[in-house]
Amino acid sequence: MFFKTLSGRFLLLTIIFVMVAEVFIFVPSVARFRVEYLQQRLELAQLASLALLATPDDMVTPELANELLANAEVLNIVLRRNEMRELILSNPMVEPVSATYDLRDAGPFELIKDAMIALFNNRDEVIRIIGRPVKGAGIEIETTLEIMPLRYAMLEYGRNIFLISLLISVFSSAMLFIAVRRLMVRPIRKLVQNMMDYQQSPEDATRVIKPENRVIELRAAEDTLLDLQTQLTGSLKQKERLAQLGEAVAKISHDLRNILTTTQLLADRIETSTDPTVARIAPKLVSSVDRAINLCEQTLTYGKAEEAPPRPELFLLAGLVEEITDNENLHDDAEKISLRCDFQPGFELSADREQMFRVLGNLMRNARQVMETMPNGGEICIRANHTPSGVQLYVCDTGPGLPEAAKTKLFQPFQGSVRKGGTGLGLAIAAELVRGHGGNLELAETSSEGTCFRIFLPQKH
Ligand SMILES: Nc1ncnc2c1ncn2[C@@H]1O[C@H](COP(=O)(O)OP(=O)(O)O)[C@@H](O)[C@H]1O
Numbered sequence: 001m002f003f004k005t006l007s008g009r010f011l012l013l014t015i016i017f018v019m020v021a022e023v024f025i026f027v028p029s030v031a032r033f034r035v036e037y038l039q040q041r042l043e044l045a046q047l048a049s050l051a052l053l054a055t056p057d058d059m060v061t062p063e064l065a066n067e068l069l070a071n072a073e074v075l076n077i078v079l080r081r082n083e084m085r086e087l088i089l090s091n092p093m094v095e096p097v098s099a100t101y102d103l104r105d106a107g108p109f110e111l112i113k114d115a116m117i118a119l120f121n122n123r124d125e126v127i128r129i130i131g132r133p134v135k136g137a138g139i140e141i142e143t144t145l146e147i148m149p150l151r152y153a154m155l156e157y158g159r160n161i162f163l164i165s166l167l168i169s170v171f172s173s174a175m176l177f178i179a180v181r182r183l184m185v186r187p188i189r190k191l192v193q194n195m196m197d198y199q200q201s202p203e204d205a206t207r208v209i210k211p212e213n214r215v216i217e218l219r220a221a222e223d224t225l226l227d228l229q230t231q232l233t234g235s236l237k238q239k240e241r242l243a244q245l246g247e248a249v250a251k252i253s254h255d256l257r258n259i260l261t262t263t264q265l266l267a268d269r270i271e272t273s274t275d276p277t278v279a280r281i282a283p284k285l286v287s288s289v290d291r292a293i294n295l296c297e298q299t300l301t302y303g304k305a306e307e308a309p310p311r312p313e314l315f316l317l318a319g320l321v322e323e324i325t326d327n328e329n330l331h332d333d334a335e336k337i338s339l340r341c342d343f344q345p346g347f348e349l350s351a352d353r354e355q356m357f358r359v360l361g362n363l364m365r366n367a368r369q370v371m372e373t374m375p376n377g378g379e380i381c382i383r384a385n386h387t388p389s390g391v392q393l394y395v396c397d398t399g400p401g402l403p404e405a406a407k408t409k410l411f412q413p414f415q416g417s418v419r420k421g422g423t424g425l426g427l428a429i430a431a432e433l434v435r436g437h438g439g440n441l442e443l444a445e446t447s448s449e450g451t452c453f454r455i456f457l458p459q460k461h
């Protein structure tokens with residue numbers, strides 16, 4: 001669990017990285033340690049040889065010879081001077097030499113290879129070393145020694161390096177751990193805490209974040225969150241206000257409708273008046289009141305909560321169109337407005353039938369309303385066809401086309417109407433219902449020859 005946190009990950013990774021880096025340091029430094037060790041043996045051997053050369057006949061007692069050799073930790077010493085090889089000191093029981101290493105001109109890779117051999121070769125062997133002593137112009141020294149002490153010294157050195165690296169990695173990861181906690185984990189936690197606080201009450205402007213981090217990336221996150229929260233809080237307030245306004249409008253519409261209904265009853269009675277002036281004005285009054293009541297009712301319907309999600313069913317388009325025709329009394333206008341169904345009688349679609357009733361009803365009513373004003377009437381044509389992803393329905397008419405004012409505000413509630421007594425809600429509601437099906441309603445074309453609306457409804461196969 002701990003290693004899944006940001007600081008835990010950093011801790012683990014730092015330990016791993018430092019250890020990997022130490023391996024790269026370890027190999028060359030062990031090789032260097034070996035060279036220094038051997039060089040030291042050579043120097044000690046040189047010192048021993050100097051002690052010997054100081055004697056008058058270059059001879060010492062066997063005890064002294066052994067002591068000198070033991071002191072230098074070598075088995076024998078050979079001096080090479082002017083191409084002459086001179087055995088200076090020698091241990092009587094010299095074992096066979098298993099390998100010779102020349103330190104005079106060995107390259108770094110050779111030294112690393114030899115060091116690895118020394119480290120991993122666990123056999124009691126004797127090796128020969130050739131090297132140049134310090135300040136020994138023209139003199140070369142050759143000596144044999146046992147490999148085991150060298151190996152042990154190298155192992156100990158390696159162990160020390162390992163311990164030091166462990167210490168370094170623990171120390172550096174601990175520092176990093178603290179830094180990551182302070183620089184990243186804490187600010188991120190603060191950010192998350194703010195989001196949670198804000199989420200509990202987004203309308204509360206005091207819960208909006210106050211950017212204060214000095215790290216650029218975290219500051220950018222805070223600034224973005226600030227923008228987001230400011231916008232959200234703003235729109236929530238606006239939404240609340242609109243909801244209050246909507247409620248007020250609904251109440252007004254409701255009361256107004258009741259007042260108007262009373263007025264309507266009175267106006268109906270005025271219509272029967274014998275006074276010619278009153279009788280002339282009365283029908284206009286009645287239709288004005290009718291329109292006002294219609295507006296109130298439409299507003300009230302629109303103000304009701306969001307449309308319910310569609311409950312699709314499979315039904316015949318012909319049946320639906322028939323029902324709308326009945327409902328809209330299109331039969332009565334038969335001599336002025338004709339209806340043409342340009343689709344197969346068995347054309348089926350899957351949608352919420354009730355909602356499609358309202359959508360097609362609105363479009364057909366609009367078409368009828370504009371063509372009624374035309375002296376020769378016109379024709380409403382319903383077309384339908386299948387596409388790979390759904391169905392397309394067209395509601396076309398031979399009317400005068402959309403007025404310019406309606407075109408720019410089409411589908412916008414309360415705005416698109418240019419009709420006397422219109423509310424501008426019909427198309428807005430129809431479009432919303434179609435969108436609820438995952439489809440779309442659009443104006444396919446409009447000209448002085450007529451207008452065509454297209455409905456696309458996706459179908460699940
Ligand atoms: N088929 C059509 N032909 C010409 N004008 C149309 C047609 N359908 C709609 N309109 C225009 O678009 C306006 C908005 O229509 P709609 O949203 O149904 O509101 P309303 O019918 O209440 O006015 C209408 O007032 C009308 O002028």
Ligand SMILES: [Mg+2]
Nearest residue numbers: 362366426427
């Ligand atoms: Mg309408």
